[in-house]
Structures are given as C-alpha cells and as structure tokens.
Amino acid sequence: MKYISTRGDRQELSSAEAIIRGLAPDRGLYVPEEIPALPFDIEDMLDQPYAAFAEKIIGAYFDDFTEEEIAEIVHNAYTGTFETEEIVPVKKAGNAWFLELYHGRTAAFKDMALSVLPYLLTTAMKKCGEDHEVCILTATSGDTGKAAMAGFADVPGTRIIVFYPNNGVSEVQERQMRTQEGGNVSVFAIEGNFDDAQNGVKSIFGNTEFASKLDEQGIRLSSANSINIGRLVPQIAYYVYGYAQLVKQGAIHNGDLINVAVPTGNFGNILAAYYARKMGLPIARLLCASNENRVLTDFLTTGTYDANREFYQTNSPSMDILVSSNLERLLYDMIGDASAVASLMDALDKDRLYNLPPALTPNPGLFRAGSATEEETLAAIGAMFRDHHYLMDTHTAVAYHVYDDYRTSTADPKPTLIASTASPYKFAGSVASALGLDLTPGASAFDAIDKIAEATGVPIPASFRGLKTRPLLHSQVIETGDMLAAVEKTLIKSSL
Ligand SMILES: *Cc1c(COP(=O)(O)O)cnc(C)c1O
Numbered sequence: 001m002k003y004i005s006t007r008g009d010r011q012e013l014s015s016a017e018a019i020i021r022g023l024a025p026d027r028g029l030y031v032p033e034e035i036p037a038l039p040f041d042i043e044d045m046l047d048q049p050y051a052a053f054a055e056k057i058i059g060a061y062f063d064d065f066t067e068e069e070i071a072e073i074v075h076n077a078y079t080g081t082f083e084t085e086e087i088v089p090v091k092k093a094g095n096a097w098f099l100e101l102y103h104g105r106t107a108a109f110k111d112m113a114l115s116v117l118p119y120l121l122t123t124a125m126k127k128c129g130e131d132h133e134v135c136i137l138t139a140t141s142g143d144t145g146k147a148a149m150a151g152f153a154d155v156p157g158t159r160i161i162v163f164y165p166n167n168g169v170s171e172v173q174e175r176q177m178r179t180q181e182g183g184n185v186s187v188f189a190i191e192g193n194f195d196d197a198q199n200g201v202k203s204i205f206g207n208t209e210f211a212s213k214l215d216e217q218g219i220r221l222s223s224a225n226s227i228n229i230g231r232l233v234p235q236i237a238y239y240v241y242g243y244a245q246l247v248k249q250g251a252i253h254n255g256d257l258i259n260v261a262v263p264t265g266n267f268g269n270i271l272a273a274y275y276a277r278k279m280g281l282p283i284a285r286l287l288c289a290s291n292e293n294r295v296l297t298d299f300l301t302t303g304t305y306d307a308n309r310e311f312y313q314t315n316s317p318s319m320d321i322l323v324s325s326n327l328e329r330l331l332y333d334m335i336g337d338a339s340a341v342a343s344l345m346d347a348l349d350k351d352r353l354y355n356l357p358p359a360l361t362p363n364p365g366l367f368r369a370g371s372a373t374e375e376e377t378l379a380a381i382g383a384m385f386r387d388h389h390y391l392m393d394t395h396t397a398v399a400y401h402v403y404d405d406y407r408t409s410t411a412d413p414k415p416t417l418i419a420s421t422a423s424p425y426k427f428a429g430s431v432a433s434a435l436g437l438d439l440t441p442g443a444s445a446f447d448a449i450d451k452i453a454e455a456t457g458v459p460i461p462a463s464f465r466g467l468k469t470r471p472l473l474h475s476q477v478i479e480t481g482d483m484l485a486a487v488e489k490t491l492i493k494s495s496l
Pocket residue numbers: 108109110143226263264265266267268269270318319395421422
C-alpha cells in the first residue's frame with residue numbers, strides 16, 4: 001500500500017515514511033492510494049477483544065509493518081493504559097448507542113490514537129534506518145497536548161515539548177499538563193493565545209538552520225497533530241469494533257445498516273468513520289455535528305466553505321475550530337483530482353473561502369450535518385440524565401442533539417452509534433450547570449467534579465483522582481518570542 005499527497009506530489013511513500021513525514025512537501029495530507037476492504041468477516045470477530053480489531057485494521061493500511069510489529073504496537077498502546085477492560089464500552093441510553101472513546105489516560109478520545117502514534121512513529125523510524133531521536137513539538141488548546149504528553153512520556157527514542165496559552169486552557173487541562181510525569185516531557189505556558197502558540201511551533205518547523213543544528217545533535221522534529229496518517233488509521237478500528245458490539249448485543253444483525261453521529265472539529269474522527277464505511281462497514285449515514293462554529297454544517301449543506309465568520313468560544317471548546325484540516329482528505333476522495341484539491345486549498349489560504357462545483361456537493365444521502373447552540377447542548381445533558389440516568393459531556397451532547405433532531409425530522413429507525421468523545425468530568429463546570437447543581441460563585445472545576453460525582457454516582461476517571469493535590473512538575477511561563485530558545489535549551493541541554 002502506497003501513500004500519496006492530496007495535492008498531487010508525485011512521490012509514493014510507504015506508510016512508515018508517510019508517518020515520519022506527517023505533511024507532504026506540497027503541504028498536502030497523505031492518503032492511501034486505495035482504501036482496503038475489511039480484512040475479516042464481522043461475524044468471526046464477535047468474541048475478539050478491541051486489540052484484535054485494532055491489529056487487523058491498522059495492519060490492512062500499514063502493510064509495510066510486519067504482523068509482529070503491529071501486534072507489539074497495539075499491545076503497548078492499549079495494555080494498562082485504559083480504565084475499562086473493553087477499552088471502548090458501547091452503552092445504550094435513550095434511543096442511541098454511545099461508543100465511549102474516553103476511558104484512556106486523559107479522559108478524551110484523542111487517547112485512542114495518541115496511545116498508538118508514539119509506537120508507530122518509533123517503529124517507522126527503525127524501519128527506515130532513521131537513528132535520530134524524535135522530538136514532538138505541539139501547540140495545544142487543551143486536549144491534544146495532554147494526550148500527546150501521556151502517549152509519548154518515557155517512550156524510548158522520543159521527547160515531547162508542548163506549548164499552551166497561559167490562562168487559555170481549562171483549570172483541569174492545565175493541571176493535567178503541569179502534573180505530567182516522564183523524563184522526556186516538557187511543557188511551557190506562553191504569554192499569548194493558541195494561535196500564537198501554533199504560529200510559534202510552525203515557525204520552528206520552518207527553521208532550516210535550527211533543523212541542521214538539531215540534526216548534528218541526532219535529533220529530528222516531528223508533529224503529533226491530527227493530519228498525521230498515523231493518527232487517522234487507529235481511529236477506524238473503533239467504528240468497526242462498535243458495529244460488532246451492536247451485533248453482539250443483539251441490536252442489529254450482521255449486515256444491517258446503522259448511522260453514526262460524530263461531534264466534529266478538525267474532521268478527523270468523522271473521516272475515520274467514512275473510511276470504515278468505504279472498507280465495507282454497513283453505515284448508511286454519517287451525521288456531522290457542530291457547535292455554534294457551524295462552518296461544516298454550512299459546507300455540507302451548501303458546498304460553500306466559508307471561514308470568514310465570527311469565532312465563538314463555546315462550552316464544547318475542542319470543537320471551536322473554523323478551518324478543519326482533515327476535510328481535505330474527504331475532498332480528495334470525492335473529487336479524485338489532486339490539482340483541483342490544491343486549488344481549493346489555495347483559495348482557503350488566500351480568501352478563507354471556497355465553493356465546490358454543484359455536482360460535487362457532498363451526497364446528502366451519506367452526510368447529514370447539524371449544529372447545537374450552547375443552550376441546546378446543556379439541555380441535552382440535563383434531559384438525558386433526568387430521563388435515562390446517562391451522563392454525557394458537552395461534545396457528546398452536541399452530537400446527541402443533532403442526532404435527536406435528525407431522528408425526529410426523518411423518522412429514520414436505524415440504530416445510531418454516537419461517538420462519545422470526552423468524560424463529563426473533563427468539562428465539569430458546564431456539566432454541573434446542565435444538571436442544575438448548586439455551585440458557589442467562583443467554585444473551582446474540582447468542586448464541580450465532586451458535586452457531579454455526589455449527584456450522579458458516575459465514577460470519576462482514575463487519572464482525575466488526586467489531580468488537585470498532585471505536585472506541579474512544570475511551571476515555566478515564557479514570552480511567545482522565546483519559544484525557539486526554550487526548545488533549544490530543552491533539547492541541547494538534556495542531550496549533553
Ligand atoms: C478533538 C475533539 C473533538 C473533535 O474531533 P475531530 O477529530 O477534530 O473532529 C471532539 N470532542 C473532543 C472531546 C475532542 O477532544
């Protein structure tokens with residue numbers, strides 16, 4: 001299986017090379033030349049554990065890795081790192097099934113792929129004869145940084161440096177990052193916002209003089225963000241696993257069609273469901289759910305992508321995004337013409353806007369899109385708990401709201417899997433208010449966590465217990481202009 005750029009770069013890479021590179025030289029994203037078929041019959045997999053699904057799906061895409069290599073990568077990723085033995089429990093509540101993707105170390109779905117990526121990357125480097133140490137640089141608005149730190153902590157041959165906006169992440173997220181253990185982990189708060197952090201990281205990646213200085217030290221920089229094909233592919237496995245659980249639980253017969261609803265930001269998670277469908281998983285519709293930043297809802301219903309709009313900070317902050325990078329892979333798959341994709345992406349860079357030709361507007365029989373306001377999100381959490389004693393986080397609630405609208409307006413009776421992307425405790429302030437819990441003014445997120453646990457009996461994620469009192473290991477706050485110096489000092493000092 002070869003990997004090619006969505007923007008037409010001619011070079012064909014092995015998956016190992018594509019994982020190491022991350023982004024193609026023409027700034028396109030790597031995609032498989034062809035999407036493989038499901039490598040098994042679901043019926044034969046019903047009693048298999050999650051890891052067996054992950055091995056077979058990842059192996060179907062990354063066929064330059066040996067079976068033993070894939071098995072070891074998956075074993076390292078999912079053994080002892082998740083709180084539930086099933087890894088991804090599937091639970092029925094109301095009239096939907098929840099695919100709970102948040103039982104990993106940081107209580108958000110990014111753990112599903114970021115537990116795998118460090119081992120994929122280090123194995124890929126070995127296969128390609130790359131003897132350098134790899135240093136991951138990441139700018140984060142909260143969830144990705146912590147999940148990447150937890151994934152890479154103490155993985156031999158790697159280092160990780162994370163930048164987050166000082167005062168720009170939630171109290172829980174900041175605590176999670178500042179208490180992260182691991183000899184190869186560094187985190188800096190910067191005096192700026194997320195865009196400043198992101199731009200600083202981009203400029204370090206673009207600094208060729210610095211790259212050669214690091215090269216002399218035996219270090220290579222890399223990125224863990226969701227455009228890496230090594231993050232996308234592990235996510236396909238859980239949709240297939242979720243389908244098998246519906247068969248096993250008797251909700252469907254093997255072969256029956258289901259719908260999938262996904263709370264969407266950068267379009268990575270829903271794209272994984274799209275790939276699962278192309279592999280042959282019986283999915284009828286993909287429901288793409290947005291918060292008030294409803295750029296994808298508008299795009300999927302009109303064919304116009306328009307990021308020239310007000311940016312809202314919502315109670316589902318991990319979906320507060322106006323430019324969804326992974327959409328480029330969908331466009332490539334739909335249009336099948338890299339030069340057309342390249343011109344759309346140029347238009348997006350220049351004008352923050354593009355129009356698809358009418359013939360290419362995404363198939364409404366496949367994609368349905370909708371959005372939820374902040375009030376609708378909180379109302380969905382409150383009603384679900386009151387009626388079914390099931391607790392959703394704000395992101396999951398956006399998807400549930402959109403699904404509920406869809407079901408009411410279409411009467412489509414097909415069972416629906418909702419991608420449940422975070423623990424309700426991760427967004428405790430909003431969830432507590434959705435439940436109508438009384439918090440004293442100025443109460444901390446930790447008070448909200450305790451109140452929710454008391455009121456609902458839902459267990460607090462193990463990684464949150466003691467978070468409030470765990471020692472703070474990182475406390476460096478730097479100016480935006482000092483990011484390069486911070487990276488240099490961290491890497492060159494510790495490599496002596
Ligand atoms: C990142 C994130 C999302 C959005 O996922 P994409 O793959 O970027 O669409 C949704 N919910 C939570 C909790 C997240 O952390």
